[in-house]
Amino acid sequence: MATLRHEFYETDERLTLSIFDKGADPAQVSVKFDSRRFTYQNGEKELVLEPLKGQIDPEKSEYTVGKVKVEVRLHKMVLGRWGVLVGDSPDVLSNAPASFTPTPTASTAEARKRKNWDGITKAILESDKPVTSDDDPNAGGDATVNEFFQKLYGDADEDTRRAMMKSYVESGGTTLSTNWDEVRKAPVEVKPPEGSEWKKWAA
Template sequence: MTTPRHEFYETDEKLTLSIFDKGADPTAVNINFEPRKFTYTHGDKTLVLEPLKGQIDADASDFTVGKVKVEVRLIKRAQGRWGALTGDAPDPLSSTPLPQQTSAPTSGTRKPHKNWDGITTSILSSEKEKTTDQDPNVGGDSTLNGFFQKIFADADEDTKRAMMKSYSESGGTTLSTNWDEVGKGKVEVKPPQGSEWKQWG
């Protein structure tokens, strides 16, 4: 058994431990977090830190396995600098109840925060995106406008006149491409079902 080279730096909230184990296999790395003990094993390499200088939050602590080193983040239960990884200093938390949240005072317990943007993005990216040709409603109003602009651009003069006249005279409630019908007279306002048209001004 060999002890891998390691070093650390810390803030008041956490201690970051770098274990230099080049080419470590993430599936073979075994790390165990306990309130006053940390254990790392990988092949014939072992690192045991006990007792830790202060108490850690075993559930909140985590690690990442990189190509050159394994980076471990030990989240401190009480704010403050340790100055060393291990030590027999009396644990100020051993006889006191553990606080819910040390970084910010909150009333009651904090509810886990959901990343709605991330969830929405993952749902949208998992669905196959449609083009405006398949569904004119894709992308909201701007794409819908693009769809109508495409029809307008490809249309003949009579169709363009019908579209402009029907849209403006109906207050935006009707869009017709039939000049024979629209050219006969004023286009009536057709509000959506269940709503009432009122003239403003």
């Protein structure tokens, strides 16, 4: 059988395959969708793609027979780009737990990477208990460290608040900056006091 010329383009959700079979009769065309296999047949002409690079949903996949080509729309089970049509890659769904959710798109992943500094600040301030001398030898007097931090933060503008929280969180509590223009450019380095060594506490 003759193998048909074909090409494809894709999005995170779907792969569109164009099979160049000019003048194909829809009544003679046979298409079969399986989770990792696609089969197209029209008389002596055939195209078999196996194993597909990723798993598809046969129920949602479809095709249209046109005058010049047959357009096939393969609906991906997991969001993301394949790069190629076929490939002997592991099936990401075969060992997935029942609560498995599709991989987020690049834009969604990027959005999740951006930290909500206002939300982090609120959570810290709400969860922090007053610092006692047992917790911090430097604490004491009429105002605790936490109260001082709350007052400083409460009197600051929005950019200063962002700078304070970003520098404090990223430096592991070793730096507190109020300069948002400087802090937002890159992660804030950990700077322990001279003569001491910073270590990350195990959870």
